[in-house]
Amino acid sequence: MSFDTRNRSPHARQLLPRHTVQALTASPIRELANAAMGREDVLPFWFGESDQPTARFIRHAAMESISHGETRYTQNLGRPYLRHGIAEYLSQLHDTPIGMDRVAVTPSGVSGVMLAAQLLLEPGDHVVAITPLWPNLTEIPAILGARVSRFALSVIDGKWSLDVERLLQTLSSDTRMLLLNSPNNPTGWTIREDEIASILHHCRQHGIWILCDDVYERLLYDLSNTSAPSFLRHYVAGDRILSINSFSKAWSMTGWRIGWLVAPPELMDDLAKLIEFNSSCVLEPIQRAAMTALLDGENEVAVLRQRLARTRTLLVDQLKSIDAIELPDAGGAMYVFFRIEGHPDSMVLARQLVNRVGLGLAPGNAFGPEANGWLRWCHAIDPQRLQDGVQRLRQFLDHPPL
Incomplete structure (x- = not known):
């Protein structure tokens, strides 16, 4: 006997999202961390955030705004005072005029990535x-049906490096967008000005959009530089450059979920429509806090930069004293990215570290297949806890699993 299933009740169909969403891979970092959260014996270094709370004066600005009843809808692109503040901040930082007509406030940096992808x-x-790269940057285009090709950084002379000549050979007129993050999460690789010039010249010739994740641009280990090299410094009218940024890292505001997007002014009307259909707007008390961070938070950024330079040196020196470890040099961010000889599977190793010695590190495969075998260690943490973590790693390596 056969059955005609064409008229089967909709209630009998499987409840499934679209295939592109089903194909997404859950974050291995979250998988690992969620399984170990609540364990007091675990030292967690897997997430990319400082262990310090947002500065009191920034928190106070939000509380004051709430007390004044600023809880209503705001403009799609953000309050004009904050857009103007971001434009002034960037203009001074990069020594080039950036008007508020190019700035949109977004509900987090990752929302800015999604909006840029939806836009283009x-x-x-x-x-x-x-790559390797924070997975949200590669999965968001995939969610929208784009084809994503990965171009891996190399380790040359003990330092993370980009083969620009080979990259340009992969960028042709059928490439819609180049995605890059500098300083890079997870490696800390930081682009050079001459590399920006070469890439921008090539992308101009082929009409390729450049989407920059600049979230870590202030977090350089060389304290003589106030910011990493930026495509924004090279922008001229007609360029296809977008810059994503966030208050999360430099101002220790990870939980606030506020960022910004810099784009050509010609895109702003359409971007405002997309923001309306995604989130409508950002809560004003959060915008007040962000503006206060811009106006009065430069000392906080400086203190964080100094702290990161110290904690990286401490962690790198400790890890390099262990023979089995390879640790390339890098220019910025808040991570040490390293691998241990004889441990080719990041997830297996990360689980063993948690289960055997209570050390929580991010597995490299979370950032792409080219990073399997590597581990990411966030060092925006109290120095004593970092030393305790290294001691746990030594304990693991002295007594490896059978």
């Missing part, structure tokens, strides 16, 4: 991403 990408578009 069609299903089937080709996106090239410099």
